Amino acid sequence: MSRVSQPWPPVPVEPAEAHPKAPPAGTELGVHFGECFGCGDEVESGLHLRSRVGEGQTVHSKFTVTAAHQGAPGLAHGGLLACAFDEALGSTVGNLLRRPAVTGKLETDFRRPVPVGSTLYIATRLDGIAGRKIYVSADGHLDAEDGPIAVSARALFVVVGFEHFSNHGDPQALEKLAAAHEKAKRAREQREWEINP
Numbered sequence: 001m002s003r004v005s006q007p008w009p010p011v012p013v014e015p016a017e018a019h020p021k022a023p024p025a026g027t028e029l030g031v032h033f034g035e036c037f038g039c040g041d042e043v044e045s046g047l048h049l050r051s052r053v054g055e056g057q058t059v060h061s062k063f064t065v066t067a068a069h070q071g072a073p074g075l076a077h078g079g080l081l082a083c084a085f086d087e088a089l090g091s092t093v094g095n096l097l098r099r100p101a102v103t104g105k106l107e108t109d110f111r112r113p114v115p116v117g118s119t120l121y122i123a124t125r126l127d128g129i130a131g132r133k134i135y136v137s138a139d140g141h142l143d144a145e146d147g148p149i150a151v152s153a154r155a156l157f158v159v160v161g162f163e164h165f166s167n168h169g170d171p172q173a174l175e176k177l178a179a180a181h182e183k184a185k186r187a188r189e190q191r192e193w194e195i196n197p
């Protein structure tokens, strides 16, 4: 079977420059929302994806497939693998560009089965920007950063205003989340001040 690849990005783009306040290479990216199925630590059966900023416009994420993620016996469900990529790609866009954006289109290429117990190492790169459109892609390597590619993905994220989340989501939960982020930011600033007043 041949896999026909369309040109990527599909439109002319500007290079995606990281935001001046983007976390530097080596930074472990925290959970952006405890109830997020992709990364949240309050979701027992979630993916618990963890990410670290890499060199250039890259982020390295990983998650371990558990019995809660099965489609066929002993194998990861393709939809959950797509979810892992949505999370890894979205986290890359949000953290490196620091612009609120949502997935407009996500395409996945499933190349090898992903067994329960295996760990997927997802390497994501920013491919370019055209106005509000951000193009990003990733490869998921099986069981090691340089393991065989099991899944690849390409996505278009579209920059939105914060009202996207307040109008369509749960404003009270958003306020709680914003307050928690503010508290964490103040604690970080306090720690930095104590180390380097």
Ligand SMILES: CCCCCCCCCCCCCCCC(=O)SCCNC(=O)CCNC(=O)[C@H](O)C(C)(C)COP(=O)(O)OP(=O)(O)OC[C@H]1O[C@@H](n2cnc3c(N)ncnc32)[C@H](O)[C@@H]1OP(=O)(O)O
Pocket (backbone or CB within 6 Å): 032, 038, 086, 087, 089, 090, 091, 094, 095, 098, 099, 100, 101, 102, 103, 104, 105, 131, 132, 133, 156, 158, 160
């Ligand atoms: C800030 C600091 C952060 C700090 C750190 C945060 C970390 C943060 C980690 C998050 C990690 C979670 C990652 C999960 C991310 C989700 O899963 S988000 C949830 C899933 N996605 C959604 O629910 C989106 C639902 N869709 C929509 O709301 C609307 O369709 C959209 C996507 C906002 C676009 O609507 P719109 O704003 O009216 O814009 P529209 O003119 O239709 O489209 C804009 C452009 O995109 C193009 N476009 C839109 N959709 C498509 C498509 N499917 N195909 C091709 N082109 C398209 C249009 O053609 C248009 O192109 P141009 O005309 O500009 O050339």
